[in-house]
Amino acid sequence: MLSNDTYMELLIFLILFPLLMAGLLTLIQGENFRRAAVISGAVLVGIASLITLADSITTQAVYHSVPVDMIGILIFIGDILISGYIIFVSLKARQYLVTSITTLQLILLCAVEYLALADHAHIPELFSDELSGIMAAIIGVIGGLICVYALGYMREYHAEHPDRPDKRPRFFGIMFLFLSAMFGVVFSNNLLWLFFFWEITTLCSFLLIRYPETDEAVKNAFRALLFNLVGGACIPVAFLVIFLGQGSQYIGLHELVTAGPGIALIPAGLIAIAGLAKSAQFPFSSWLVGAMVAPTPVSALLHSSTMVKAGVYIIARFAPVFEGQIVGILIALIGGITFLAASAIAISQSNAKKVLAYSTIANLGLIVACCGVGTAEALWAAILLIVFHAIAKSLLFLSVGTVEHQIHSRDIEDMNGLVTKMPRITMMILIGIAGMFLAPFGMLISKWASLHAFVESVPPYGILLVIIIAYGSGITAFFWAKWMGKLIAVGEPQTKDESHIPRSEKNILYILSALTIGVCFGFPIISWYLIEPWLLTMYQSVTDLISLSNIEIMFMMLFLVLIMPFSLARFTHSARRVPRYLCGIPEGRSTAFMGSCGINREIALSNYYLERIFGEERLSRISVGMGIFLIVLLLNILIIGGGL
Amino acid sequence: MDPFIAAALFIILAPVVGILITGLDRILTARMQGRVGPPVLQPWYDIRKLFQKKQVAVWGAQSFFIFCYLIFIIFTGALFFAGGDILLVIFAFTLGHVFLVLGAYVSYSPYAHIGAERELIQLMAVEPMIIIAAIGLYQVNGSFLIGDMANHPGLPILLLPGVFLGFIYILTFKLRKSPFDLATSHHAHQELVKGSTTEFSGWTLAMVELAHIYELVVMLGFIWLFFGDNLILCVAAIAIIMILEILVDNCTSRVRWQDAMTSAWFVTLVAGAGNIFALSIM
Numbered sequence: 001m002l003s004n005d006t007y008m009e010l011l012i013f014l015i016l017f018p019l020l021m022a023g024l025l026t027l028i029q030g031e032n033f034r035r036a037a038v039i040s041g042a043v044l045v046g047i048a049s050l051i052t053l054a055d056s057i058t059t060q061a062v063y064h065s066v067p068v069d070m071i072g073i074l075i076f077i078g079d080i081l082i083s084g085y086i087i088f089v090s091l092k093a094r095q096y097l098v099t100s101i102t103t104l105q106l107i108l109l110c111a112v113e114y115l116a117l118a119d120h121a122h123i124p125e126l127f128s129d130e131l132s133g134i135m136a137a138i139i140g141v142i143g144g145l146i147c148v149y150a151l152g153y154m155r156e157y158h159a160e161h162p163d164r165p166d167k168r169p170r171f172f173g174i175m176f177l178f179l180s181a182m183f184g185v186v187f188s189n190n191l192l193w194l195f196f197f198w199e200i201t202t203l204c205s206f207l208l209i210r211y212p213e214t215d216e217a218v219k220n221a222f223r224a225l226l227f228n229l230v231g232g233a234c235i236p237v238a239f240l241v242i243f244l245g246q247g248s249q250y251i252g253l254h255e256l257v258t259a260g261p262g263i264a265l266i267p268a269g270l271i272a273i274a275g276l277a278k279s280a281q282f283p284f285s286s287w288l289v290g291a292m293v294a295p296t297p298v299s300a301l302l303h304s305s306t307m308v309k310a311g312v313y314i315i316a317r318f319a320p321v322f323e324g325q326i327v328g329i330l331i332a333l334i335g336g337i338t339f340l341a342a343s344a345i346a347i348s349q350s351n352a353k354k355v356l357a358y359s360t361i362a363n364l365g366l367i368v369a370c371c372g373v374g375t376a377e378a379l380w381a382a383i384l385l386i387v388f389h390a391i392a393k394s395l396l397f398l399s400v401g402t403v404e405h406q407i408h409s410r411d412i413e414d415m416n417g418l419v420t421k422m423p424r425i426t427m428m429i430l431i432g433i434a435g436m437f438l439a440p441f442g443m444l445i446s447k448w449a450s451l452h453a454f455v456e457s458v459p460p461y462g463i464l465l466v467i468i469i470a471y472g473s474g475i476t477a478f479f480w481a482k483w484m485g486k487l488i489a490v491g492e493p494q495t496k497d498e499s500h501i502p503r504s505e506k507n508i509l510y511i512l513s514a515l516t517i518g519v520c521f522g523f524p525i526i527s528w529y530l531i532e533p534w535l536l537t538m539y540q541s542v543t544d545l546i547s548l549s550n551i552e553i554m555f556m557m558l559f560l561v562l563i564m565p566f567s568l569a570r571f572t573h574s575a576r577r578v579p580r581y582l583c584g585i586p587e588g589r590s591t592a593f594m595g596s597c598g599i600n601r602e603i604a605l606s607n608y609y610l611e612r613i614f615g616e617e618r619l620s621r622i623s624v625g626m627g628i629f630l631i632v633l634l635l636n637i638l639i640i641g642g643g644l
Numbered sequence: 645m646d647p648f649i650a651a652a653l654f655i656i657l658a659p660v661v662g663i664l665i666t667g668l669d670r671i672l673t674a675r676m677q678g679r680v681g682p683p684v685l686q687p688w689y690d691i692r693k694l695f696q697k698k699q700v701a702v703w704g705a706q707s708f709f710i711f712c713y714l715i716f717i718i719f720t721g722a723l724f725f726a727g728g729d730i731l732l733v734i735f736a737f738t739l740g741h742v743f744l745v746l747g748a749y750v751s752y753s754p755y756a757h758i759g760a761e762r763e764l765i766q767l768m769a770v771e772p773m774i775i776i777a778a779i780g781l782y783q784v785n786g787s788f789l790i791g792d793m794a795n796h797p798g799l800p801i802l803l804l805p806g807v808f809l810g811f812i813y814i815l816t817f818k819l820r821k822s823p824f825d826l827a828t829s830h831h832a833h834q835e836l837v838k839g840s841t842t843e844f845s846g847w848t849l850a851m852v853e854l855a856h857i858y859e860l861v862v863m864l865g866f867i868w869l870f871f872g873d874n875l876i877l878c879v880a881a882i883a884i885i886m887i888l889e890i891l892v893d894n895c896t897s898r899v900r901w902q903d904a905m906t907s908a909w910f911v912t913l914v915a916g917a918g919n920i921f922a923l924s925i926m
Contacts (some may be wrong), residue, residue, distance in 0.1 A: 145878055260670065357747070415658070416752075417752070437738055438733035438738075438742060439732070439738065439739045440735075440739075446734055448731050448732070448735065451731060451775070451779070452731075452788070455779055455782060455783070459924040459925065460924040460925045462924065463779070463920055463921050463923075463924040464921070466775075466776075466779050466920070467772075467776065467913075467917045467920070467921070469775070470772040470773075470775035470776050470779070470912075470917075471772045471909070471912075472769055473772075474767065474768040474769070474770075474771030474772050475768060477738060477742065477764070477766050477767055477768065477771065478765070478768040479765065481742050481745055481746075481764050481767075482761065482764055484742070484746060484749075485745060485746060485749030485760055486749075487749075487756055488705070488746060488748060488749060488750050489749045489751075489752045489757070490703060490750065490752055491752045536839060550728075550729050550732060551780065553723065553728060553729075553732060554732075557719070557736060557739075560715065560716070560719065561739075564708075564711075564712050564715075567708065567711070568708050570706035571704045571705065571707045571711065572703070572704030572705060572708070573690060573704060574699060574704060574707065575700055575701035575704050575706075575707060575846075575848075576698065576699065576700045576701075576704075577700070577701065577702070577704075578700045578701070578702065578704070580702045580751055580752065580753035580756075581753055581837065581842055581843065582753070582754065583754075583755075590702075591752070603752075603753060603754055605754060605757045607761065608761045608764075608765070612902075613902070613905075613906075626686040
């Protein structure tokens with residue numbers, strides 16, 4: 001399709017254009033002007049990212065050296081500026097731990113640059129292949145949709161919280177800067193570049209989380225910063241290992257991965273630790289849960305298309321290196337434990353955003369487990385999980401945000417009978433939830449594929465992961481299904497009222513719901529044209545995980561599930577309505593009854609949260625402990641491996 | 645056998661087999677309690693009668709969800725006997741059950757609500773063991789296809805004793821028998837009235853009963869996989885297991901959900917997970 005040069009210009013456009021938009025949006029004060037800018041910017045970014053995706057199908061992977069040497073120095077200056085800014089704010093807020101880690105990171109980076117000056121091989125700085133294309137489409141399309149959604153949401157947000165400072169120009173600026181940095185992460189071949197963009201995403205998430213400027217928000221923002229910096233500090237160490245041990249040509253991502261585990265394992269393991277922190281695996285997970293104090297579009301952005309996806313992206317890149325290695329097995333175990341523990345904690349939560357946060361952590365855990373195992377089959381499942389999760393989770397976050405503005409609560413218990421009050425929004429939440437755990441929708445396909453992949457790989461650890469998934473999938477079904485039940489359980493019908501919802505919000509939700517169903521139908525196409533060719537170049541051979549006949553059966557189920565609702569109307573009129581059985585004399589309202597001693601009682605039903613068994617505090621403590629143990633073990637192995 | 649014929653045979657014959665088994669179950673139960681018991685076709689008479697009853701409901705949507713439940717249980721069974729992928733069968737099974745749970749939730753009735761919650765706890769309790777059983781069968785057969793598993797010449801149970809025991813344990817949940825009949829029960833002396841099915845009547849309840857019967861046949865089909873192509877042994881095993889289940893049903897009382905869930909998970913871990921882990925080391 002496009003020539004290589006035009007293609008490269010497209011990549012550079014995707015990195016620089018959102019950056020330009022970010023600058024522009026920071027300056028724009030007028031609301032109408034901002035609306036126009038955000039919408040047109042998002043549309044352009046979305047289209048450009050889709051062209052990149054289409055192009056990655058038709059062309060081979062493209063590598064590109066940026067001819068200007070200056071940029072390398074500019075990026076180093078950028079690194080220093082970021083670190084300087086973090087040191088400044090952390091000193092001001094007396095977060096000395098953050099200061100010291102940033103300083104340490106800066107010193108390490110200076111050492112790396114010093115080595116790089118003495119000896120630098122010429123490697124392509126930018127590249128794009130099928131995986132970059134998929135990631136770019138997720139960032140561009142989902143990220144763009146979230147930015148547009150934020151327009152209406154933030155207006156309502158500030159109407160609802162007049163006490164909080166209205167810094168919307170900066171807010172939208174940071175959102176676009178985030179997108180720019182994410183494009184940078186997925187298109188960088190030079191790891192020094194990748195690290196620069198990586199740090200920008202850390203900084204952006206810090207700024208977005210502290211947006212409400214409440215004490216809690218600032219505290220959680222610093223926690224997010226701290227955890228990501230601790231992880232991020234491993235990356236310069238990996239660079240040092242590369243420059244001192246292996247030679248500067250391996251500073252290229254592609255060069256490093258293709259060099260094989262003998263050379264790449266230690267740097268890859270170190271960078272993967274940064275990925276674990278960024279994708280909120282235990283023991284780092286609490287930053288992502290804390291991040292929900294931010295406005296909902298921020299949560300949606302962090303959870304679906306950016307930030308955490310950068311973490312799993314980098315681990316997925318190194319997955320071929322981890323295949324069959326003890327380092328990979330440890331990473332997979334961290335992912336597996338995170339999947340199980342985070343799903344279990346989600347049972348005990350009634351705050352909708354917290355349930356979503358824990359389910360994100362759980363799903364990322366599954367992705368990390370797949371990448372750690374590192375076989376072609378496992379990686380296939382991981383990439384599909386990234387796609388499905390990005391779409392379904394953004395849909396869920398945004399619809400919960402919409403519901404929150406209407407009912408002024410994000411508690412699942414308050415969503416009782418929501419189906420009569422907001423039938424359309426409820427329908428979309430149901431689609432999102434179904435997408436998260438039910439056959440034949442998205443995530444389940446990947447869970448199935450990962451079971452297939454684990455059962456044969458790295459015995460006996462593969463079976464350990466299978467057992468973890470077996471338990472996890474029952475747990476997942478429990479907390480999603482009881483939420484679904486809450487939405488559709490109707491006591492007294494409420495009057496339908498969806499008119500206050502801004503049109504832009506509704507439209508975005510429609511698009512995301514359509515996408516959620518669309519990828520369920522389209523996943524074989526994604527697999528055939530994008531994932532399998534990519535795996536073929538990485539592994540030289542790919543076996544079909546899900547056979548054609550099974551795909552046909554999945555489609556049959558999908559059609560069944562989708563046509564069923566059309567029969568709903570027939571059923572609703574076929575029965576004579578009677579009051580529910582209340583073991584007492586029914587009163588005027590169908591939710592009240594006359595109990596013993598003639599007392600009138602209203603019924604109130606609440607879900608099970610099984611606090612005793614799945615309490616957040618208890619389970620987090622256990623799993624953080626296990627996470628720390630495994631991370632330290634991993635570091636030990638990397639250090640000893642480096643010494644040998 | 646051609647998969648489509650097998651699926652069609654399941655759809656037609658499963659109710660017959662299921663009704664006969666439940667009828668015998670009721671007679672045996674009655675004998676254990678010192679009664680004579682109903683005729684063997686009583687389950688069929690019950691369902692027929694329910695279909696003729698006038699339809700009443702709290703919300704019409706209840707019947708919709710139960711209809712989906714029935715459809716997907718039949719779909720699951722058809723897929724099973726057509727020799728499909730065992731994991732897909734399990735996931736379709738879960739989907740069916742979620743519809744049952746949603747049907748119970750819709751009415752906002754206290755009894756049905758608690759029934760629904762407990763139905764979910766049961767789902768959560770048995771799911772790990774079912775998946776582990778599927779993985780164990782894969783390890784023995786080298787294929788996820790039920791069609792291949794059914795033709796296994798030897799006795800998979802010899803390699804999967806732990807998995808088999810664990811599976812029998814959770815079978816009690818699936819057959820809704822005491823002590824694990826948390827959500828709804830055949831016995832009319834429970835604290836939850838009829839639990840998750842409290843608000844169902846007429847042909848909605850008939851669909852629930854029919855789905856239970858299909859489900860019974862699918863669960864017994866799982867037992868068959870442990871015996872490969874040794875059909876006689878398989879039938880004998882099923883007979884013994886059913887008699888044991890009925891005996892346990894009659895001489896135990898319902899346990900609390902905490903005990904039900906933790907014990908199921910414990911048995912799954914010790915017997916099931918231990919078994920497949922050992923197989924992967926060997």
